[in-house]
Amino acid sequence: MYPAPFNYHRPGSLDEAVGLLAELGDTAKPLAGGQSLIPILKLRMDEPSDLVDIARLPGLHFARSEGGAIRIGALATHANIGRSPLVEDIPILGDCANGIADAQVRARGTIGGSVSSADPSADWPTLLCTLDAEIVCRGSNGSRNVPMRDFIRDSYTTVLGQAELVTEIRFKVPPANSGGAYIGYKKSAPAYPTASAGVQLTLADGNVCQQVRLALGASGPRPVTSEEAENLLRGKTLTQALLEQAAEAIVEVSDPPSDSRGTAGFKRAILHSLFVKAAHRAMERAGGSRIVGRHEYV
Amino acid sequence: MSEATQKVAVEITINGTCYRRTVEPRMLLVEFIREEVGLTGTHIGCDTSYCGACTLILDGSAVKSCTLFAVQADGGEVITVEGLEKDGQLHPLQQAFSSEHGLQCGYCTPGMLMSSLALLAEQPDPSEKDIRKGLSGNLCRCTGYQNIIKAVKTAAQDLREA
Numbered sequence: 001m002y003p004a005p006f007n008y009h010r011p012g013s014l015d016e017a018v019g020l021l022a023e024l025g026d027t028a029k030p031l032a033g034g035q036s037l038i039p040i041l042k043l044r045m046d047e048p049s050d051l052v053d054i055a056r057l058p059g060l061h062f063a064r065s066e067g068g069a070i071r072i073g074a075l076a077t078h079a080n081i082g083r084s085p086l087v088e089d090i091p092i093l094g095d096c097a098n099g100i101a102d103a104q105v106r107a108r109g110t111i112g113g114s115v116s117s118a119d120p121s122a123d124w125p126t127l128l129c130t131l132d133a134e135i136v137c138r139g140s141n142g143s144r145n146v147p148m149r150d151f152i153r154d155s156y157t158t159v160l161g162q163a164e165l166v167t168e169i170r171f172k173v174p175p176a177n178s179g180g181a182y183i184g185y186k187k188s189a190p191a192y193p194t195a196s197a198g199v200q201l202t203l204a205d206g207n208v209c210q211q212v213r214l215a216l217g218a219s220g221p222r223p224v225t226s227e228e229a230e231n232l233l234r235g236k237t238l239t240q241a242l243l244e245q246a247a248e249a250i251v252e253v254s255d256p257p258s259d260s261r262g263t264a265g266f267k268r269a270i271l272h273s274l275f276v277k278a279a280h281r282a283m284e285r286a287g288g289s290r291i292v293g294r295h296e297y298v
Numbered sequence: 299m300s301e302a303t304q305k306v307a308v309e310i311t312i313n314g315t316c317y318r319r320t321v322e323p324r325m326l327l328v329e330f331i332r333e334e335v336g337l338t339g340t341h342i343g344c345d346t347s348y349c350g351a352c353t354l355i356l357d358g359s360a361v362k363s364c365t366l367f368a369v370q371a372d373g374g375e376v377i378t379v380e381g382l383e384k385d386g387q388l389h390p391l392q393q394a395f396s397s398e399h400g401l402q403c404g405y406c407t408p409g410m411l412m413s414s415l416a417l418l419a420e421q422p423d424p425s426e427k428d429i430r431k432g433l434s435g436n437l438c439r440c441t442g443y444q445n446i447i448k449a450v451k452t453a454a455q456d457l458r459e460a
Contacts, residue, residue: 001345001346002324002325002326003324004324005303005304005322005324006304006323006324007304007323008304008306008323008367008369010369031370034365034366034367034370035347035365038347038365038366038367039346039347039365041324042345042346043346051323053369053370055370079359101435102350102434102435102436103360103413103416103417103432103434103435104350104353104359104360104361104362104413104435105347105362105365105435107359107360107361108359108361108362108365108366188348188434189434189435190347190348190350190434190435191348294431
């Protein structure tokens with residue numbers, strides 16, 4: 001299968017890339033790892049006139065901790081992140097980076113591409129909601145930071161302008177006694193998840209929840225978050241009954257589509273159990289347990 | 299799209315030989331290798347980045363060559379299944395797939411071999427779980443995978459002892 005013909009550009013710098021996108025207009029698209037875009041082009045679901053290959057732009061492949069913040073370059077691949085020391089301290093990152101698709105896709109796909117393509121089933125946008133991440137965007141008028149929770153407007157639609165690129169993902173290093181978990185449930189390794197759940201929390205003595213962020217993926221056009229569910233848990237001793245209650249509250253506001261991966265009812269049932277499982281794993285990790293997690297498939 | 303179809307110069311080193319061609323930017327790497335260079339060991343299976351039959355090594359990583367434009371690999375180094383055999387000697391992975399019956403129809407085998415090569419480069423002594431995870435992007439419709447896993451284990455041992 002071939003995409004429709006396009007013109008190819010490989011700018012040498014970020015400024016040049018942004019300039020080219022502005023000059024070429026809204027039929028041009030950036031190409032990074034291509035693991036979401038190329039299948040879309042091959043199915044001719046999109047036919048851009050021009051592709052601007054940004055994969056080799058220098059200085060955007062990092063993943064590091066710096067002055068209390070985590071900074072991940074937009075062109076860091078899932079494999080780069082999964083192998084970085086960050087996953088030791090922030091295990092929820094490893095769940096995602098080492099769980100997405102398969103080794104071949106993880107070697108090419110980038111975090112910036114995942115966030116920008118805004119596929120409703122993509123893992124990074126959902127996960128980054130639990131870390132209160134900010135997306136650093138660069139356009140011809142300079143840079144701006146957009147909270148992950150505001151970045152995606154609808155399925156495959158972000159706040160990015162036509163000539164604007166994601167350059168970096170930033171979030172604060174979680175405080176001591178924090179833990180998180182992200183679990184995607186999928187039919188096979190290369191598939192997008194049928195449903196996914198992420199929980200990031202900070203515990204005080206006696207399993208008292210100090211801070212918590214929750215998100216569900218593949219459950220509507222955008223990542224699903226619920227302050228109501230978070231409020232149920234914050235300040236409370238986390239019990240099974242309370243987690244079940246929070247699961248009900250967040251699943252209530254989800255809107256998973258019935259499709260080839262399952263009916264909406266089936267997905268809600270899966271979301272409920274994924275959420276509770278992720279919460280338990282997050283609590284164990286906050287307590288200091290080293291648990292290696294990954295997506296689940298048969 | 300402009301009227302004239304753009305062509306771009308692409309230079310890729312495949313199994314140690316440098317190939318220069320002028321191709322449309324939409325040409326996939328797997329087509330470049332099969333049609334332009336004539337190395338047909340790399341197979342096209344699903345053509346949608348699921349099955350892994352087209353897996354090869356690009357700059358040290360296993361990648362799906364049906365989900366990569368040739369122009370993206372410009373300047374890169376590729377190893378295909380044809381690059382495994384040296385001086386008439388099968389690579390230990392090829393030998394083990396043969397001795398452990400790790401293939402039946404053989405269609406998925408080039409991809410399986412290349413994913414296994416990348417896996418063993420990173421994890422020379424993988425557990426069964428590591429192997430299952432490492433090969434999770436490669437589908438086989440014949441073997442039931444058991445013998446493929448055995449073959450990778452055997453090859454890992456042979457490579458460590460070599």
